[in-house]
Amino acid sequence: MGLRLRIRLPHKSSPRTPSHLLLCVLALCFFSFTAVILYKVDDFVAQTKTLAGHNLEPTPWHIFPRKSFTEATTYRILQCSYFSCPHNSAPEPNTLSSDSGSGHRTHHQPQCPDVFRWIHRDLEPWLKTGVTKEHVEKAKASAAFRVVILSGKLYVDLYYACVQSRMMFTVWGILQLLSKYPGMVPDVDMMFDCMDKPIINRTEHQSFPAPLFRYCTNEAHLDIPFPDWSFWGWSETNLRPWEEEFRDIKKGSKRSSWDSKQPRAYWKGNPDVVSPIRMELMKCNHSRLWGAQIMRQNWAEEAKGGFEQSKLSNQCNHRYKIYAEGYAWSVSLKYIMSCGSMTLIISPEYEDFFSRGLLPKENYWPVSPTDLCPSIKFAVDWGNANPSDAETIGKRGQGYMESISMNRVYDYMFHLINEYSKLQRFKPGKPPSAKEVCAGSLLCFAEQKERDLLERSRAVPSMDRPCKLPGADRDRLERLIQRKKQTIEDVRNMEMTRTERGSR
Secondary structure, eight states: OOOOOOOOOOOOOOOOOOOHHHHHHHHHHHHHHHHHHHHHHHHHHHHOOOTTOTTOOBOTTSOOOOOOOOTTHHHHHHHHHTOOOOTTOSOOHHHHSSSSGGGOOOSOOOBOOGGGGHHHHHTGGGTTTOBOHHHHHHHHTTOSEEEEEETTEEEEEEOSBOSTTHHHHHHHHHHHHHHHSTTTSOOEEEEEOOSSSOOOBHHHHSSSOOOEEESOBOTTBOOEEOOOGGGGOBGGGTBOOHHHHHHHHHHHHTSSOTTTSEEEEEEEEOOTTTOHHHHHHGGGOOTTTTSEEEEEOOHHHHHHTTTGGGOGGGOOOEEEEEEOOOSSOOTHHHHHHTTOSEEEEEOOSOBOTTGGGOOBTTTBEEEOSTTHHHHHHHHHHHHHHSHHHHHHHHHHHHHHHHHSOHHHHHHHHHHHHHHHHHHBOSOOOOOTTOEEEOHHHHHHHSOHHHHHHHHHTOOOOOSSOOOBOOOOOHHHHHHHHHHHHHHHHHHHHHHHHHHHHHHO
């Protein structure tokens, strides 16, 4: 028997699988990493301030409910934060600001309306000292946001939230100014507040006034009036850009002749805005006794009904329309005057940039706030007794609003910024926390309805230069102020004379 040799060959080793411990470690690392990423994302989203109002507290000088946002907010903030404005978004100043050459800008330059003279008066407090960095920093304490323009690019620094979409539409308006007059708007550093009431008291701040821009002012304050957001639309009240609204309102005013319009005064609005004058106005709702029809506007209900009952073009059926201030000044004035009805303005405490050009008994009728209902009745009776004169006043008011076209609105913005920049005693620079804003980055944060209005109000580069700014003439403005006061006093005397006769 032969020997049998058994040779044991080594077996191939099978690959080792990870142990349960290793799997656990890997899983823990993955979930930890994911948690860190999610935390960082949440932290980033929670700290990112936007023109839509994300992560901004309401202004402490005017508290209002915080804006609520949908669940898509996180995605939108992330998406829009990565949007970068094009590097070539700013034009070369020396190519477009000239009268000839590649800019093709024409020599056509009409005279600006006389109301533009108020620009000089508004900036008078800084005429001797100029606007220093210290002035601007002082204004910051009362500002909701800061606008810095450098070489045609816009930078915005956000401090507080604004009511509804005011901030977004105001900034959009400035972007359109840069588009309309590319390369012409100077470098500037401006502080804005977006609430209604002026707060830079003339007496308290006279020695070192803070240059603060807002939508209205008055004689007791130094706030600098700037065109309000609604010129580009107001999504929350379904108002379209100004020229669209004016065109339709004027068309609506022609549906009935003066004789066929209702011979009463009409007002429709919201009295629940801490407005004593509007609450008092509600008491005048009696067609026979006071010649007035006063209607309460419920914006929440109007929104549910698609704003069908609040179309401004359908509200020109009365010979007289009433303007009453709200919490302060109200954007409603321009729409009321656009009807061509004789506008009854209840003596306002505040003025915006264009209302200072209105003249009593020429393009509106002044109404006394101290004896409101009888004053309205007197205006209605006077108008019905003098229909031709009343119609003329109404048409002049409509004509005045037609003269405040978007071209003139942009011209006012241009000259106000230009004159303000001449007073600066420092070279504007980009604040560390400011972000560049362009059309694309702003539209990214807009809701669909806001986006539609913004897109419809886009400006295109103008082939004409801005209108020619009239020179400063303080004496002329003082004479105008005194003339208005005298006319208003004359109307009061007419009312008192009739009251005295009636009491005999």
